[in-house]
Structure formats: C-alpha cells, structure tokens
Amino acid sequence: MTIGVGDIIAVTVFEAQAGGLFIPREAGVRAGNFVDIPRQQVDQSGNIVMPYAGTVKVAGLTTRAVSSIIRDKIKDRAVDPQAVVSVVEQRGNQVAVLGETNSPLRFPIDPGGIRLMSAIARAGGPKYPAYETNVNLKRNGRTYVQSMSSVVRRPNEDVLLSPGDVVYLSREPRVYMVFGSTPSPGSVGGINNRRFTFENDSMTLAEALAKSGGLDGARADSRSLYVMRFEPKPLLENAGVNVSQFPTAAAPTAYAFDLSKPDGLFYADSFKMRDHDVIVVAESPSTEFIKLMNPINAATTNVYNISQATR
Template sequence: MFFARKFSIGAFLCIPLLGACAYPGQYFGIDAEKGNSQEVAANGVDYTLTPIDAVSLNALASRSSAQAELVPATFTPEAGAYQYLIGVGDLVRITVWDHPELTNPAGNTTGQLQGQVVLPDGTFYFPFLNKVKAAGRTTDEIRVEMTRNLEKFIRSPQVDVYIQPNGFRSQKIYVSGEVSQPGFFPITDVPTRLSDAIAQAGGLSKEADLSNVTLQRNNQTVVLDAYRLLYQGDLSQNILLKNGDVLNIPDRRLRKVFLMGEVVQPSSFIMPVGKLTLAEVLSDIGGINQNTANAQQVYVIRQAVVDAASQPKLNIYHLDSTSPTSVLYADQFEMQPRDVVYVDPVRLVRINRLLGTILPSLQVLPAVRSNIRVLEGE
C-alpha cells in the first residue's frame, strides 16, 4: 500500500516537470515586439527580424533593384557593328562577274553552285590566286583582297563574296533544358541573341524557369533573367551569343514556397511565372487556421545571401495579420524561391496539445495502481 501511494504521488509530481520541458508541435517563439533586431537562434543560426510594413517594403524594393544581376563585361558584345568571321568548314561562294570560267570553273549548269569549303588550314582554293586565307576574316575583307590580286590577271574585276545559306558550319551554340527542340544551332551572319536562340529552339515549355537561364562560355557561367527580357523589356539580358556557348533553361521544380504551422493546408508548391506575393500564397491554401493560428505571428523565413565561407544566416519577416493594413502589406511583399511561410499557434492551443499528451498517461495510472494492489495481496 505504501509503495502504491508513493508511486502515484511521484507520478503526479513528474507531470508538471515533463510539461515544462517542451510543448508538442512546432513553435517559433520570436518576440515580434522587438522590431528590427538581430538575434542568435537556439540552434546557433543568426537571424534578422524585420516587420512587414511600409518602411521594410520600400527597403526590399530598393535592395531588389540594386541587386538586379548585371551581365559581366566579358559577356557583353564589343563596340561596333556585328560582323561574322568565317571559320573552318564554312561554304564560301565567289562570283566574278562576266567571268563564268572563274565563277564556275567546273562548268556546273545544274542549278545551285556549291562554292568553296574553308579547309582546316583556314584557306580555300581559287584560280589564279591559289590559296586564299579566309578563317577569322569577314567576307568584305576577302572580297577586297581578291579584287586587288585579280587585277593582275583581269581588268577591273567585279568580285562578290558571300556564304551559302546552308554554308554556316564552323560556329554553333547549344540550347538545352525546357525548350521544344533542344540541340545545336548555327551562328550566321545575322546576330544571334538570347531571344533568337529561344525562338530557334521552338520556344519555352510551360515548366521553364525564366529567371535562372544559365549561359556557359569559356568555363564561365552567368545567370540571365529571361522573364525581365520577355515580359519587362530589359534588353540588357538579351546578350549576343558566340561560338561554343551553352544555353540552359532549367525547370521550375526548385522554385518552391513552403507553408508550415497553423495554416489550413500545410504544403509546398511551385511558384508561377512572374511575381508571387504573400497574400496570394496564404489565399491559395485557404488562409490561416482561424481556430488555432495566432494571427499576430505570421512569419516569412528566408535564407540570407552570404559568402560560401560565412555562417548561415536567416532573414525573418514578421506580419501582424490582425491589422486592417496587413492585407495591403501582404500583397506588396514579394516571395522568393525556397521561402518558408510559418504561422505560430496561440498559447491556449499549445497548452491543449500538452494536456492531450499528458492525459492518456494519467488515465493509465489507476490501472497501474490496481495492478500494484494485486501484487501486494490487498
């Protein structure tokens, strides 16, 4: 009997201690009254807490404009008009007017004339002139030189130099990823830019991530924003492509937003093309749970941009959704990929969850006490 009483009293004394250790479920527990502050979380990750208001929204807009990714100088075209430089394998057509024996020395009268292929040494053969250097030169440079050299054999020669429509063989770009027809595409005497490459590849698919188009050139990689180009008219993103460039349009699989805590439907979903706001995110999943959510504690957790050698850091944005102006602020707050939207529970819900964990254990105690009495022979 004494053992049973001692066991019951000890069990009841341990229950408050267990409840004080940890509440079940997730809880953010950041003091939103601190406003703009920097703290160190329990797991050692530095974070900055910022309220979502007019001041912070203006600061975020200014920061976004300042951080707009600029194309490096190594990827921008040189000054002056675009000129195609002939390369090995190109098919060059030479016409000397009033001299068909030079224009078509083989006597071909069947239609399309083939022209001269630029050999591996960068030259092609032409009567009277033997080898003519072509690689790395423009058609106009070749025409001027051939005209000057043919004057030794022909009076006032009229020479025309051009590349056959199907003769652009030496320079290519490769387009891969979320396009209709990925593959190699030739660079011609018409400048090929980002928009041209997308069009040549048959256009973008529905799953294309327009904001993270990557271009690889000479072991360097730059990220281009095709959304700014196609939908906002930012021509700085429409860069000139060069031989050997690899253009990749990734899918939107990694552009996700996560919803956790006291929301109607905790989930994750892929961001649509274009702008996505906090108000749209909450409305698309049915909003916060009106029975359990603390409307004053809506948070957006975002990974801060730091150096690879630096410690991880978080930017945490707080929204008090009980305020009438919160809807306006939420509609102006733009989400970014991998953002986490979290809503804290109210204190009463945390207590009820704790009691829901403890009560089943309390219901077992009478049965344990009864078994102890049986063992003691009462």
C-alpha cells in the same frame, strides 16, 4: 556578313582571255572565261587554300575583301583576273537553342544580328511559363544564368548573340515550405506535403498562405507568423542589424508578421516571396493549455467510466 570558321566557301576566278593561268589557249576546249575552284571549308585557323595563291586567311573578313586578296595574289600570273567569293553554307556563325523549348534547333545568325529572345522565339518559345524557366547562355567557356522573366522585364539583358553561343532553357520551378499551425498535409487539394510551387513571377506572402490553406483556426497564433530566408549581409547592415557573427555572405533572417491586425494583412499582401522561403506559423498559447489538459481529461473520463461500471 563576315566569314567564320567552318563555313563552306566557293571561289570562281575569271580571266580576260584564254591562255592565262586557268583558261587554256586552245579555243573550244571549254566554255566561258572562268573556272570554279572546288568548294572547301574554312579550317580552324580561319584559312582556305587557293591554287597558285596558297593559304588565304578568310575568317573575320567579308567575301569582297577575300576576293580582293585572291586577285592580288594571282594577278601577276593570270590575265587580268577577277575573283568572286561566296559563302555556300554558313556553319561558323551558328547558334544553338536547346533544352525546354518547343523546337530545339541550330541556325546561322542573320547579317543584322539576332537577340536572345528572338532566338528563343525562333526555337518555338519555352515549353513552360517564364517564371519557371531559366535561360542559360554559354559563351567562350562561361555560362551565364538568368530567369526568363528577368530577361523579359529588362531589355538590356536581351543581349545580341555571338557565333558559337549556346542557349539552354531549363525548367526550375521555385518553391516555398510551410510549417507550423497550418492545415495538415493532404487536406488542401489532396496535396500531401508542405512544399508548394509558385504560381506567378511575383507571388506574395498572402498568396502563398492562401495556396497552402491559410492558418489553422483551432491552433494558429495569428500574431506570430514568420518568413525565414537568407539575406545579404550589406542589406541587413544598412538596416542597423549586427551580422558580424556570421562568416558567410548572407545571414539567416526572420521576418515577423502579426495577421491579427489589418495592417499585418496588408503587409503580407505586399511582401514578395523568394525561392525556398520557409513560412512558420506559431501555435496559439491556448493550444499548449489544451495539450496539457487532454491527458487530465482522459484520466478523469476513465475514472468516471470505471466508477460507473462497478456500481
């Protein structure tokens, strides 16, 4: 284990006999052949100050290495000196786990190191499901963000933490929107909107439709269902789509599904939803005809009612 900036250091110096640098010659004046140097904190430059040795660079060194340095600095003035250095309190190699955890805390890194998920476990784990939790790692002035589900699935993202790291868990539910010929807002479980949250890490289009109430049987055209999202241009170019007219790195994309056929339903059950996807269900052509006929039917009914009243 190495010493870090901010650690509290204790130094004890032993001499072979009295009359040296630290132990007085007069017998009985003090017990033992050692002296304890007052504890001190490693400064921002990584140094401590040792009597008769001056400034000693200790940050990044082991306690044994610092003991040897101190001994070499005072050996010409003390009587066969030996120095024992110990870390009383570790403050320089601490990490913090904050945010949406059950027990936010700050603690020193174990000598064998600690990985990201182990640190989160030490803080009591996340308050919310992994698919709603983002892991923010702040290190050396930069912040790295990844979903907890991704860290769980990919062991290489479960990185070793370094002194000074700050891990912040944030709750960021993923959502999708549904428009068009679907049940009216409020008719599905009392949810008075068209914005729904994910219920798992890999929600499919079929699951998303089921949560939002499915298609409106009286109005929906099951042959014309679309999922709108932005896709990276290289992905679309590899599929043979011309996206040169879009100056951005991603291009607006619409995926079409025909749920009137069995294979469309299978595709919907394998199509993975993404955060902020938009589902649009087109209206059936017959709906437009019904809309056209409604005013005519109303007018016909009114004429009939008037004729009956004047008889």
